[in-house]
Structure formats: C-alpha cells, structure tokens
Amino acid sequence: MNMNQIIQQLKKSRRVLLATHIHPDGDAIGSLLALGLALEEGLKKKVQLYNESVLPAVYHFLPSIHRIKNEPGDINAYDTAVILDCSDLQRVGKAAEAISRIPTVINVDHHATNTRFGNYQFIDPRASATTEILHRLLREMEMPITCAMAYAIYTGIMADTGSFRFSNTTPEAFKICHEMVCQGADPHKVAHHVYETTSLKRIKLLNMLYDTIEVSENGRLSIMTLTQNMLHATGTSITDVNGLINYARRIENVKVAALLYERAGSRQMQRQRSSVFHVSLRSDGSVDVANLAAVFGGGGHRSAAGFDVHSSLLDLKNELYSMAGHL
Incomplete structure (x- = not known):
C-alpha cells in the first residue's frame, strides 16, 4: 500500500465512482458517505455513490444518505473507482464486471481475506472498520471533517465493533470516535436509530x-x-x-x-x-x-x-x- 499514490490518484481524478458490498452494513454505508462527501466538498470532484441493495432503514438518519444510488450511472464516464469494505470486487454485485473496466480501481478494506484486486490497495486487517482507514486517509490529505462526515465515520466504527463490544475494538477506534463526537456526531442519536428502533x-x-x-x-x-x-x-x-x-x-x-x-x-x-x-x-x-x-x-x-x-x-x-x- 502506498497512501501517497492513492491520494495523488484521487486528486487528479475527475469523475469518481464509489461502491461497496451488497446488503451494506453501517461501515459500508458510512464509508461511502464519508469519502464521497470529502471528495465532493473538499476536492470538488464529481462523485457517484453506488450500492446495489436497498439500504437498511436504521441508517436513513445519516446526513446525505439520499446521495447513495442503486444504479452506477455511465461506467464509461469514470476515470477512477474506489471500492470500499469489499474483500473481493464481486461483492459489489451485478456491476462488478463493468466496474473492473474503469481505468483506475482503488481497493480500500479491512478484511484479512481481501483478494488484493485493483490498481491500488489500502488494506489494514488490524483496523476496526473501513471507516477507520478512511479517517486515516482523510487526515493524511488534511481534509476537514464536517459534521455529516463525522456521523458517517462514527456510525461505521460503532456498527463494525458491535457498539464497541467486539474484539476488534481498539484504542484507535475510541480515539477516532471521540474526535467524531467533538465534530458533532451525537452518540445517543446514532444508538437510538441503529439499536433502539425496530418495526x-x-x-x-x-x-x-x-x-x-x-x-x-x-x-x-x-x-x-x-x-x-x-x-x-x-x-x-x-x-x-x-x-x-x-x-x-x-x-x-x-x-x-x-x-x-x-x-x-x-x-x-x-x-x-x-x-x-x-x-x-x-x-x-x-x-x-x-x-x-x-x-x-x-x-x-x-x-x-x-x-x-x-x-x-x-x-x-x-x-x-x-x-x-x-x-
């Protein structure tokens, strides 16, 4: 992994497709939103957030959730794709083969079983969540983290650590979540929607x-x-x-x-x-x-x-x- 190469590719890209796995969880959705908002608001890129599946209702409270579409758009229009929280490209679903033809594919993930697909990889199995890796990337890019991005990152880490109960909960996870709370993410609001609301x-x-x-x-x-x-x-x-x-x-x-x-x-x-x-x-x-x-x-x-x-x-x-x- 060369973080600087990934950052340079993102900076020189014009149109970027962000995609994550089918039946997305909080980390997948949080990853899409955090990086998508950063690229669009911070780097002024044209970005499409894509997921094939219906999004779980418990995450509908997240700011900008409406930006995630269930169609990838014109694949030929993108110069870069970032695949998030996927151990294999096929995990994105029916668009996988088309996405593989995008000139540059960046693979960001924390699964130990990742197949290392793509032109560039940022994979860290020690990370509690893909949103933790993205936080690291955004900090390296000196990208300001807005309240909406803070909600996405906090929710992603909280979801993948089982509300900080699982063995992948690390000091770094707590440190990042503390920072996200300081940036405006409300822990009670997140927990209420994700864990205390059901049909x-x-x-x-x-x-x-x-x-x-x-x-x-x-x-x-x-x-x-x-x-x-x-x-x-x-x-x-x-x-x-x-x-x-x-x-x-x-x-x-x-x-x-x-x-x-x-x-x-x-x-x-x-x-x-x-x-x-x-x-x-x-x-x-x-x-x-x-x-x-x-x-x-x-x-x-x-x-x-x-x-x-x-x-x-x-x-x-x-x-x-x-x-x-x-x-």
Missing part, C-alpha cells in the same frame, strides 16, 4: 427465526434458517435481518452461529431440492470463522464471515454439523 414486521420475523434455531450435539454450533417464504409472510426484506444472527450466537456454550439465508430467485426449498444460500457466520471470538468460510470459497473476519453455496437445506446443515465436532 413490528421485524419482530414478527424474529419470532419465526427463533422457531428455526437448532443446536449441534456438542452445543457449540447454532443454526438459524431464513426462507423467502418467511420474508413474504412478514412483509420484510433482507435488510431487516441485519444483526438477528446474534440472538443465536448468544446461546449458552455456542461458539459459532450460522444464519442460512435462501437467496431470492432460488427454487422453493424442499427436503431434497437445492437452492442458493448465503451463510452468515458469527463467532464468540474463540473460533476464526473466516477460515471456516474460506472452505466454501467465502471470507470475512475472525468473528464475522460468510459464503454462498448451492445446496439442499438438509445437505448444508449436515455439512455444518460435521464441522461442529472440530469447534
């Missing part, structure tokens, strides 16, 4: 998910299953699922929790019929789930990772249960 539909979905929880014989693996039928029955979407896997992780003696999500467009699940699943993994910290996800072609962090797989529900569960004996 009746989401509560009904949680009740249905509770009924699917299974635990391995040794008690170290818990599994939750989410089907498209459950989303339809409750009138919810995948954005409403964010954080619900933690209920399965908190079960006594459980070391790893898995949420098996049936992707939209898959055939309706039956006992011996295959579907496409996204499997989210969460660890209590004692197991590196990034290594488990890598077995299936996925990746992530030590305590949070995931992968996609084409399988029947029964076969997928059996494969996960066979791994439980090694936890």
Whole structure:
C-alpha cells in the first residue's frame, strides 16, 4: 500500500465512482458517505455513490444518505473507482464486471481475506472498520471533517465493533470516535436509530427465526434458517435481518452461529431440492470463522464471515454439523 499514490490518484481524478458490498452494513454505508462527501466538498470532484441493495432503514438518519444510488450511472464516464469494505470486487454485485473496466480501481478494506484486486490497495486487517482507514486517509490529505462526515465515520466504527463490544475494538477506534463526537456526531442519536428502533414486521420475523434455531450435539454450533417464504409472510426484506444472527450466537456454550439465508430467485426449498444460500457466520471470538468460510470459497473476519453455496437445506446443515465436532 502506498497512501501517497492513492491520494495523488484521487486528486487528479475527475469523475469518481464509489461502491461497496451488497446488503451494506453501517461501515459500508458510512464509508461511502464519508469519502464521497470529502471528495465532493473538499476536492470538488464529481462523485457517484453506488450500492446495489436497498439500504437498511436504521441508517436513513445519516446526513446525505439520499446521495447513495442503486444504479452506477455511465461506467464509461469514470476515470477512477474506489471500492470500499469489499474483500473481493464481486461483492459489489451485478456491476462488478463493468466496474473492473474503469481505468483506475482503488481497493480500500479491512478484511484479512481481501483478494488484493485493483490498481491500488489500502488494506489494514488490524483496523476496526473501513471507516477507520478512511479517517486515516482523510487526515493524511488534511481534509476537514464536517459534521455529516463525522456521523458517517462514527456510525461505521460503532456498527463494525458491535457498539464497541467486539474484539476488534481498539484504542484507535475510541480515539477516532471521540474526535467524531467533538465534530458533532451525537452518540445517543446514532444508538437510538441503529439499536433502539425496530418495526413490528421485524419482530414478527424474529419470532419465526427463533422457531428455526437448532443446536449441534456438542452445543457449540447454532443454526438459524431464513426462507423467502418467511420474508413474504412478514412483509420484510433482507435488510431487516441485519444483526438477528446474534440472538443465536448468544446461546449458552455456542461458539459459532450460522444464519442460512435462501437467496431470492432460488427454487422453493424442499427436503431434497437445492437452492442458493448465503451463510452468515458469527463467532464468540474463540473460533476464526473466516477460515471456516474460506472452505466454501467465502471470507470475512475472525468473528464475522460468510459464503454462498448451492445446496439442499438438509445437505448444508449436515455439512455444518460435521464441522461442529472440530469447534
């Protein structure tokens, strides 16, 4: 990584596309907003903020959230793309192949499993969040941090550290968040929207998910299953699922929790019929789930990772249960 090369590329760019992973979390959204506002307001660049997915309602309070569009615009118009919080370019979704043709691609991330794609990389697995890396970049550029940018950075770090509860919480994370509060980010406002506001539909979905929880014989693996039928029955979407896997992780003696999500467009699940699943993994910290996800072609962090797989529900569960004996 050469931070100076990245800074020089951003300064000489004219039109920049910023993109992050599908089904974005607080760090992904905060990264888009923080860097997007900095490039537009500080460097006067023409910027498009892009994410394929519907944004979770809990983050709608963030200033300038309306700037994030679900279409990338004219790919041929950009001279630079910055891909944020993605371990692999494919994580941005259907526009990945088109984005790869943009002349300069900059990869900013904190996942240890990052594939090092792009012309320039700024990757630090020791960072608590991608927003922490961006704070470092903006400080190096001597870019003033506005109140709106402070909200984005604070929210990103808070979300990826689980409100400062996860093992990736570092002194630097607290230091940056203190600075963001001094710049105008209100911790109570952020916590209220992200953690204390929910919908009746989401509560009904949680009740249905509770009924699917299974635990391995040794008690170290818990599994939750989410089907498209459950989303339809409750009138919810995948954005409403964010954080619900933690209920399965908190079960006594459980070391790893898995949420098996049936992707939209898959055939309706039956006992011996295959579907496409996204499997989210969460660890209590004692197991590196990034290594488990890598077995299936996925990746992530030590305590949070995931992968996609084409399988029947029964076969997928059996494969996960066979791994439980090694936890």
